[in-house]
Amino acid sequence: MISYVEEGHVDDDDAKDIDFGELLAEMQKDTSERNLERQKAGFPAVRLNGWAEPPHYDPASKKLYWAKALEFEGNKDGTLNYSIRVLGRKGVLELNAVSGMKQLATVRSEMQSVLKFVEFKPGNRYEDFNEGIDHVAAYGIGALVAGKVAAEAGLFKGLLALLLASKKLVVVGLMAAAGGAKVLWDRVRGRA
Template sequence: MFKSIAAAVLGLSLSLGVWAKTEATQELPPEIKALRWQESGKGEIADKASVKIPSGYAFLGEADTSKLLQAFGNPPSSDHFLIAPKSLDWFAVFSYDDTGYVKDDEKIDADDLLKSMQSGDKAGNEQRKKLGLEALYTDGWQVPPHYDTATKRLEWGLRLRGESGEKNVNYTSRILGRSGVMTATLVSDTATLAQNTDEFKKVLAGFDYNSGQTYAEFKNGDKVAAIGLGALVLGGAAAVATKKGLWGAIAGFLAAGWKIIAAAAVALFAGIGKLFGRKKAAE
């Protein structure tokens, strides 16, 4: 089962270095600045991989990532890790799924996958409603899904629309490994997606699986996943973004009372089930 990332607010205009300046020259609450931002070295991700932290960037571990995502009006999460430029113009959230070794020989049908994603909006929004969150709809591909055999990355960009009209983009990269898949989701505003995607990919160049965990280190007898590339895209459909005002996000952060709530997943099981159904019919 794929963990869903309900990723967060876009386009925050914060000053570099201090994580503090905002609208009307006000300052962020100390609780946000007090998160354990790691500003150098490597960020460790789920004991499976790491990412280098470039100059001008910072990394959050699991607990602090959950706090920040909830501050931005998202469902509580666990097993997620975050890296962002200190401007917070965008950020990326990492999570790992021990699916097993995913064979990368499947042809991707982007149109069919999009239809499956859109058919799952209703069920996903029912779950969001229970959590007191705004409905979110799948508008279409910003970047159709594509797979790079050299980097073992499956990537796509999804346009999303909130019920109040805000439009945002999640750009997702799934990096295949020996025993599972690492997901890195870029949360970006549509207007700055191209620039932010370039920066995101530069950060991903510093991503490495730990020794023994790379795709090339697969050995006979290792667990092989029952899914292919198409199902990985559908599993990423729950990586959704909301757009709230900065101070609304801060209010949500303070109201949360710094409590880490049990993770709540919003997954597109219907779409994934349809995909498996078609595969079985074809066999």
Template sequence: MTTLSRWMRTLAGAVALGASFLATSAASAQTAENEFDQVFAAAQKDIVQGPRDVKLSSQAVLHLPDGKLYIPQPYAAKLMHAMGNPGDYSDLEGVVFQRGDDGWFATLRFEKSGYIKDDDAKHWDAADMLKSFKEGTEASNEERKKMGGRALEITGWAQEPTYAADTHRLVWAMKSREVGAPANEPQGVNYNTYALGREGYMSLNLVTGLDDLPKYKGEAQQLLGALEFNDGKRYADFNSSTDKVAEYGLAALVLGVGAKKLGLLAVIGAFFLKFAKIILLAVVGFGGAIMKLFGRKKSETAES
């Protein structure tokens, strides 16, 4: 059985926040594969290979490291949809893959929230934040079930919220699973990293399997370190006389964004649990297509 077939079999019957997934028939599997290939074929001329600088809106630049591939919009959103990810991608800048078959990918977004004050990071309590996540998730389970989703439970931090005041970088990751799921069932995880700027924040979200997080979180940290705001857009460039200040601080950013990713806000689909695991399998399954496109593009570059 191919990886794609295993992915489609895993996909069978899975529902996240009422979003119906693809059927497991051979025809459906072929359709999914074809859609993915079509997106990559259309995006080929726009795929960026590191090392190279990638402009992100008018806000920042990503110094894309060697060995990484960057797929920009509009192909990034189409790629996410092709992998079975519903949702609004209007703020998505692009998607980063590792060249080859490593089991992760990362999404890059910019949220024009305004300047986020970071003074509450000195006083937050990770245990209280975890409790809030758990209580909110439990309270939302009935609504989640009405939407066709499955009850979720929070099992702990994969990484407690950590903020570096000198670089204005925030990192955190939450563990969750379906209620009643076997303890040994593989879990997906979002490793969330943020870079604060003058007008909002860049989020770099690495998606992988929970067991693989120790192996791959360095990739997210490398990308976060390679992210640089433009002159005039840096956190230190804030002007209290003219600039918009966000209505929330760092703790609310973690809780609010986390709530969206858990489905506490019904308008957004989650990337966790089986969903993240499904995406992981898809990325591994389509690694050959990525490499094939990379090889062709490298050949074209050499010829030119």
């Protein structure tokens, strides 16, 4: 899944100071507290087991990587949520892959293939930020990782049904997505 969020320039100064262990504990607590709402809405409870790949930020390429290991009630195989965020001048390109936990190595490799198509045009790169005219996002690197638990619940409701029904890799077509990413990315770069 590829999307672009234009909520302003994300300041990456906090990247080196984030305690990702503490952040994980907060995310696990949030996930657990929202389970009652999920179950009332007819969705299974979910548990954030931990990092499948701990968050790491590459300040040179302005890319943030992490993967979460999740367990949905009724699915003992576990679910992988692999995420990459690419920072730009005015927003963030979001790349997400969801699969079974056993596909971590495959997903990591295929996401690198998708990243080959990701490049901001001059004028829209992170380093092109103009403090005098550009909007700054109300959050930093830590918030990109923590995300919005409610939004994640919405993301997973359809994917969970597919996982449970097929018990196969959900990330079918990641390579096709790479081609689609280039088309989408060309459109996004044209707007930004």
